[in-house]
Amino acid sequence: MKWMVYAVTALLFSTAEAQQINERPCYTGTVISSPGNIALPAAVIHVINTKEQFLCDSFGRFRFYKQPGRYLIRISHTGYADQLKEIILPGEGNIQLLPARQMLEAVVVTAVAGATRIKRTPVSIAIVTQKEMTRTTSSNVIDAVLKAVPGISAITTGPNISKPLIRGLGYTRVLTLYDGLRQEGQQWGDEHGVEIDQYGIARAEIVKGPASLMYGSDAIAGVVNLIPGLPASKDQKIHGDAITEYQSNNGMYGLTASIGAHPENSLWSIRASHKSAANYRNRIDGRVYNTGFSETNLSALIGWEKPGRKNYLQANLYDNFQEIPDGSRDSLSRQFSYQVQEADRDDISNRPIVPASDLFSYAISPLHQHIQHYRIYQKGTYPIGNGELSTLFGFQQNRRREYNHPTLPSQAGLDVQLNTWNYELKYNFQEWQGLKFTYGINGMLQQNINRDATDFPIPDYNLFDIGSYLLVKKDLRKLVLTGGVRADSRHVHWNNFYTQTDPATGFIKKANSMGNTGSLAFPAYDRQFSGVSGSLGMVYNFSDLLTVKANLARGYRCPSIPEIGSDGLDPGARIYYIGNRQFNPEFNWQSDLGLFLNYPDAELSLEFFDNRISNYIFLQKLYGPNGQPLETVPGNFTYAYRQGSAHLYGAEASWLIHPTQIRWLHFQQSLAWVNGLNTDAELLKTEGEDAKYLPLIPPFKTNSRLKFSAGNTKKDADDYFLQLELETSATQHHFYAVDNTETATAGYVLLNLGAGISFRNRKDVAFCSLSLSVNNVFDAAYQSHQNRLKYFEYYRQSPNGSAGIYNMGRNIAVKAVFNW
Structure with a gap:
């Protein structure tokens, strides 16, 4: 019973x-x-x-x-x-x-109140998928993203250092996010890259235009949000992936592997990555000395999910040994040379030639940078009342050491540690009479510490930043209206900063007090900055085929610490920076207009923008009374920050043709044009035409891709593709010519080829993808206008007529991706 x-x-x-x-x-x-x-x-x-x-x-x-x-x-x-x-x-x-082939809308969660379709937000947004990034040959995450998006470019210092620019603006005007958390890593430096593992990114979202409304200062040009991959399958099994690649030009090899699982109410994952490279080459310079790197990344994630709730905790470690070239070479043979004496005794014209063995070596040279970045953050959403609360709390530590003393290689010239505590609270209210409201508060607490160094471009400082915003959205089927307002406040403070001579080494070091031999390097500073930003936009869907967007936004950017406080050498950039303590915040008004057509066989987008900036801050090269570049520290140029006004305007267009009757054919073309004008009346009066244009403005560019693909031609294979790509960059005659800060840059055309295949198992799941690509097929010798190495030249003329360092030559890459 x-x-x-x-x-x-x-x-x-x-x-x-x-x-x-x-x-x-x-x-x-x-x-x-x-x-x-x-x-x-x-x-x-x-x-x-x-x-x-x-x-x-x-x-x-x-x-x-x-x-x-x-x-x-x-x-x-x-x-x-x-x-x-x-x-x-x-x-x-x-x-x-x-x-x-019939492309539909994508999802974006950046710079908007919540998950929103691109077609129904007035902000100019682009999406780059993991598949696109994987098929792009690159050495860093920014290069992997920018090729796919018109209007996005990069300032480069060799293969592994790229700083994003959006519509001609970069540095602290573009905010880089990691999974929504603002990346803080001394991004003011010319050769300070983005400390993020490119192999761990599953998706990139790019906002073109002021995003100060959501993120406050530093998003005046836009946002690049790099979103890591997370385990998604809930089959109770452990899944993983692995990528291995090799690039012929600099011998770069990369390896990454991850495992993870997503049981019913929890998830976890672990990833490890490593990549190393020797010196890259081109047919003008040969092997470019001191451009290698060795980078290691680790990340771990745990999370909990319940209906309506989620909570994640993630930690990352970034460790990079990065070489930075200085461009010194023999005046006749043009062979690269290397520094053996300290700056005060160094004679560039008599430096020894770099041995051939060092040019091909993976070993990191004594003069290099060591960058470490640690990140841990919590991210969650919780139902409260009739709405939803989102939280984001994080801590980051960035340690940057730049070694520039050949007689004492273990002594760092620059050694700074930046600690940042990030916070964000966002509440999405329940929809009321068709209106969706979002209120948020975010900001950061920051502390910078100079450690064991001999050069001090910026002082020790403390910074507190807070801002609150209100967003509203009204969806009227065909018409979508959005708007919002934000108020920001930032407090910057530092005490008197003293330096003195170290009797043991003879170098300058940080002093705790004045002392007998001390000197005041940075007088105390205390100031409160504030700003109000906002936006108003609309989207009108005339039909499923035609959409028009318009947006007007006001952005705000507080001057960075180097812009207001620098007075010292950055050894890696080889620049002595001079700031101005009287600078005021930048403000801009940007208007955007976009037209989007979506047909079954083709898509077209056309976007225009107009951006006017007040209190615009930029760098100007200084010259001495003899007409030669000023070298406050021997062998290093001196630049001073200026403040004026600017006007940028331009357009981007792209079209994609994918005939439904010819499904194996795919043609895509994009173009981008931006013009940056200096509108500072005082500077134009004294310098004339030389000051007409802004620095670092990209030339007119086009990118054309023709792709042939086939699928299901074999039982165990799918997604064959062959791709031809043509990159075109016009000659840049619009440059900031005051004191030869910039020069004209010749145009160029690059042909790239790619091919790949994916294999699927019996369950129709891709378990292996192989690809082969050739960048710069004809080994063209060229210099990008935003390549900093173009200006690494010590002689007024050379035997071959070239000046500066050229970009990378032909590069053959093979890559294998495995999934299980």
């Missing part, structure tokens, strides 16, 4: 539980193809802004349970374009997917 009692009891409990489940709010439906209305088995449904995924059954049917409300979901299936759909729980409905 006992077994009957147990059986009846179990049946009663299971029946009660089933009844309880059936009473929970749910959404049911079927995923089908269009045209044809054929059920699509194993389609994946992802709830945006969560890591929750649901798998359709063998008949394409699905059912999932969540709290009542509105949700944005993305539906994916092999061979079909992702579909976005806003649903209301409880409810039901079928979802149609179009063939992959």
Whole structure:
């Protein structure tokens, strides 16, 4: 009888539980193809802004349970374009997917109140997928992103250092985010790159235009949000991936591997990466000495998820030994030379020639940089009241050491440690009469410390930043209206900073007090900066084919610490910086207009912008009474920050042709043009035409790609592709010519080739992808206008007529990606 009692009891409990489940709010439906209305088995449904995924059954049917409300979901299936759909729980409905060639809208979560479709936000936004980044040959994450987006470029210092520019503005005007957390790593330096593992990024979102409304200071030009990959499958199994690649030009090899799992209510992952390279080459300079690097990254994630709630904790470690060239060479042979004496005794014309063995070596030279970046942060969302609260709290530590003493290699010239505490609270209110409100508070607390160094370009300082904002959105079906306002406050403080001579080494060192031999390097400073920013935009969808966007935004940027406080040498940049303590914040007004057409066989986008900046800060090269560049420290040029006004305007266009009747053909072309004018009346009066244009403005550029692809030609293979790419850069005659700060740059054309194949298992899951690419097929000798190495020249003329260092020559790359 006992077994009957147990059986009846179990049946009663299971029946009660089933009844309880059936009473929970749910959404049911079927995923089908269009045209044809054929059920699509194993389609994946992802709830945006969560890591929750649901798998359709063998008949394409699905059912999932969540709290009542509105949700944005993305539906994916092999061979079909992702579909976005806003649903209301409880409810039901079928979802149609179009063939992959018929491109649909993507999702973006950057610089908007919540998950929003690109087509329904007035901000100019671009998405770069992991697939696009994987197929791009690059040495760093910024280069992997910028090729795919018109209007985005980079300031480079060799293969592994790229600083993003958006529409002609960069440095502390572009805010780089890691999973929404602002990246803080001494980004003011010319050769200070982005300390993020390129192999760990699954997606990049780029906002073109002021994003101060969401992020405050430093987003006056836009935002680059690099989003790491996270485990998504809920099959209770451990999954992973591995990538290995090799590049022929500088012998770069890269390795990365990750494992992770996503059980029902939790997830975890671990990733390790390493890449190393020797000196790169081109046919003008040969091997460019001191351009190698050795970079290691580690990351770990744990997370918890429940219906309506999520909480993640992630930690990252970045460690990079980075060489920086100085461009010194023999005046006749043009062979590179290296420094053996300290700056006060160094004679560049008599330096020894670099041995051939060192040019091909992976060993890091004694004069290099060591950059370490540690990051730990918490990110979560929680239902509170009728709305949703999002939190983001993080801590970062950036340690930068630049070694520039050949007689004492272990002594760093620059040694700075930057500690940053980030915080953000954001509340999305329940929709009220068609209005969606978001209120947020974010900012940071920052402390910079000069450690064991001999050069001090910036002082020890403390910074506190806080801002609050209110966003509102009204969706009227065809018309979407958005607006918002933000107020910011930043307090910057430092005490008197003294230096003195170290009797043991003879170098300058940091002093705690004046002392007998001390001197005041940075007088005390205390100032409060504030600013108000805002935006107003609209989107009008005339039809499914035509969309028009317009946006007006006011941005705000507080002067960076070097701009107001620097007075010293940055050894890596080989520049002596001079700041100005009287600078005021930058403000800008930018207007954007966009036209977007989406046909079954083609897509077209056309965007215009106009950006006017007051209190614009820029660098100007200084010259001495003899007409020669001023060298406050021998062998290093001197630059001073200036403040004036600027006007930038331009346009970007792109079109994509993918005929539905010729599915193996894919043609894409983009172009970008920006003009930057100096509108400082005083400077124009004294310097004339030389001061007409702004520095670091990219020339007119086009990018054309012709791709041939095929799929399912073999049972075990899919996604064959062959790609031809043409990069064109026009001659740049618009440059800042005052005191030869910049010079004209010749145009160039580069041909790149790529091919690849993916293999799938019996479950139709890609487990291996192989690719081969050749960049700069004809080994063209060229210099990018934003290549800093172009100006690394010590002689007025050379035997071959070239000056400065050229960009990388032909580069053949092979890459293998494995998934399990």
